[in-house]
Amino acid sequence: MISSDRLQGTPVTAFGPEGDRRTRAALSRNAGMVLTETVVLMLAMQITSGFAPASALMPAAITLLVVRLMMGLVPGRGLHPHEIMRRSVAAVPIAAGICIMLPALQGETHHAVAIALFLLVALVLQYPARMVALALLHRAGLWTINAHVIADPDISPLIETFFRRNWRYGLMPDASRPASVALVADDALARPEALPASYAQVFVLADTPQLRISGLHAANAGGAIGLRVKHLRPGIGADWLKRAMDLAIAVPMMVIALPFIALAALAIWIVDPGPVFYAQPREGLNGRVLKVLKLRTMYRDAETRLQDLLQTDPAARAEWATHFKLKKDPRVLPFIGCFLRRSSIDELPQLLNVIMGGMSVVGPRPFPEYHLAAMRPEFRRKRCSVPPGITGLWQISERSQADIAQQEQLDAFYIDNRSVWLDLSILLRTLPAVILGRGAC
Numbered sequence: 001m002i003s004s005d006r007l008q009g010t011p012v013t014a015f016g017p018e019g020d021r022r023t024r025a026a027l028s029r030n031a032g033m034v035l036t037e038t039v040v041l042m043l044a045m046q047i048t049s050g051f052a053p054a055s056a057l058m059p060a061a062i063t064l065l066v067v068r069l070m071m072g073l074v075p076g077r078g079l080h081p082h083e084i085m086r087r088s089v090a091a092v093p094i095a096a097g098i099c100i101m102l103p104a105l106q107g108e109t110h111h112a113v114a115i116a117l118f119l120l121v122a123l124v125l126q127y128p129a130r131m132v133a134l135a136l137l138h139r140a141g142l143w144t145i146n147a148h149v150i151a152d153p154d155i156s157p158l159i160e161t162f163f164r165r166n167w168r169y170g171l172m173p174d175a176s177r178p179a180s181v182a183l184v185a186d187d188a189l190a191r192p193e194a195l196p197a198s199y200a201q202v203f204v205l206a207d208t209p210q211l212r213i214s215g216l217h218a219a220n221a222g223g224a225i226g227l228r229v230k231h232l233r234p235g236i237g238a239d240w241l242k243r244a245m246d247l248a249i250a251v252p253m254m255v256i257a258l259p260f261i262a263l264a265a266l267a268i269w270i271v272d273p274g275p276v277f278y279a280q281p282r283e284g285l286n287g288r289v290l291k292v293l294k295l296r297t298m299y300r301d302a303e304t305r306l307q308d309l310l311q312t313d314p315a316a317r318a319e320w321a322t323h324f325k326l327k328k329d330p331r332v333l334p335f336i337g338c339f340l341r342r343s344s345i346d347e348l349p350q351l352l353n354v355i356m357g358g359m360s361v362v363g364p365r366p367f368p369e370y371h372l373a374a375m376r377p378e379f380r381r382k383r384c385s386v387p388p389g390i391t392g393l394w395q396i397s398e399r400s401q402a403d404i405a406q407q408e409q410l411d412a413f414y415i416d417n418r419s420v421w422l423d424l425s426i427l428l429r430t431l432p433a434v435i436l437g438r439g440a441c
Contacts, residue, residue, distance in 0.1 A: 025145075028142050029137060033133060034074060036130065045061060045118060051114035052115070057115065061118075068091050071091055075170065077171070078169055079223055080225070082426075083224065088126055092122075092123050099119075143168075145172070145179075147182065149173045155213065159183060171183065181200065181201045181202075182199045182203070183203050184203065184205060206220060209393050209410060209413045210397060210406070212412070217416040242420070249354075250351045251355060253351055257351060261295065264276075264295050264346070265295060268340075271334065271336050278294060279292065279294075282367070283366065283367075283384060284387065285387045286384055290366060290388065291353075292350060292359070293349035293350055294347060295349060297341055298332055298337060299331055322404075351390070359390065364388055364389060364414065365389065365395065391426060393413060396429040414426075
């Protein structure tokens with residue numbers, strides 16, 4: 001393990017030029033986030049001004065801002081995206097309870113509807129406003145703060161790469177510069193004698209969506225990157241809530257998708273006449289066999305084409321052994337096959353699997369048997385503990401670029417940290433992933 005005295009950089013001190021620069025950056029960063037919150041609240045007040053005067057909405061605006069500050073949403077560094085969403089939504093009923101319920105006890109309810117509408121409008125505006133504010137602060141060099149990674153030499157570069165790529169967490173590892181934050185990947189290093197006392201913050205890192213660090217789940221850390229709190233598990237009604245959300249999404253989506261499915265089926269039949277749908281056996285919840293519905297994107301003699309290529313092309317064999325996918329797959333129908341895969345239209349029939357209860361909208365992808373056979377038996381058992389999904393962390397991050405170890409990591413992170421908030425976060429990030437079509441064909 002890397003001990004603290006082997007770090008190239010040094011902890012930052014509270015005094016001197018570096019301390020002054022850090023203080024100015026923190027003030028500018030916090031002022032920028034508070035300004036963003038204020039602009040959002042003013043805009044929400046303007047939108048809802050026809051329902052109540054500003055004097056009636058101002059207390060609600062101030063209350064919501066204070067609640068968000070107390071919930072750590074300003075600045076909100078070190079929180080996973082789904083945790084930011086959860087806290088943002090949770091702040092609304094808290095603010096509403098203060099601004100509506102207390103006056104209601106005194107019989108003053110004439111502005112209750114306007115206040116509720118104002119809070120909902122503010123909630124809708126806060127997420128895009130936050131994304132814009134973070135981008136501007138990052139460009140100005142004000143959002144991220146430097147951090148030192150203290151970990152085994154083999155995992156330290158991976159942690160550094162993760163936080164550099166995911167700069168919205170607000171931590172930018174650089175051992176060559178002073179830092180007030182230490183990111184620790186081993187519980188033993190969190191002891192005071194192992195770390196310089198001048199670190200203002202020490203995070204014992206939890207696992208991330210793309211990197212298994214210590215086995216500490218993000219759920220245990222309250223949605224943050226590394227806080228110690230008691231273990232969190234889905235509540236008794238979590239399965240029922242997830243099922244209700246699945247039906248609320250899948251039923252209307254199936255109605256909307258039917259014309260697209262019909263057009264895709266016609267295009268497939270024109271390119272390669274024959275059955276346009278197929279039901280592939282996959283491993284479902286508790287190991288039960290699940291017939292996953294898909295639009296056909298390959299030639300009917302796809303397996304023969306694949307075996308011919310693997311026997312004659314060593315590079316293709318190596319690519320297949322690593323990813324179980326090929327960038328130039330001879331089985332895929334020309335144009336229409338790749339288009340359906342990149343757009344994920346070929347998976348729309350799986351909405352029927354969701355409606356029937358065999359799948360969920362969000363969950364680990366139902367891989368073929370040959371793909372699952374490469375995974376560890378204990379992990380396959382863990383994978384079967386939740387229903388497979390149409391989309392998941394694999395879909396919105398690595399997709400076909402992920403090897404077996406990375407796929408296991410993504411699925412394990414989802415299973416260990418699953419919640420309505422994580423599902424909603426994945427759903428919101430699925431559309432950009434589908435539009436960009438990363439690694440889909």
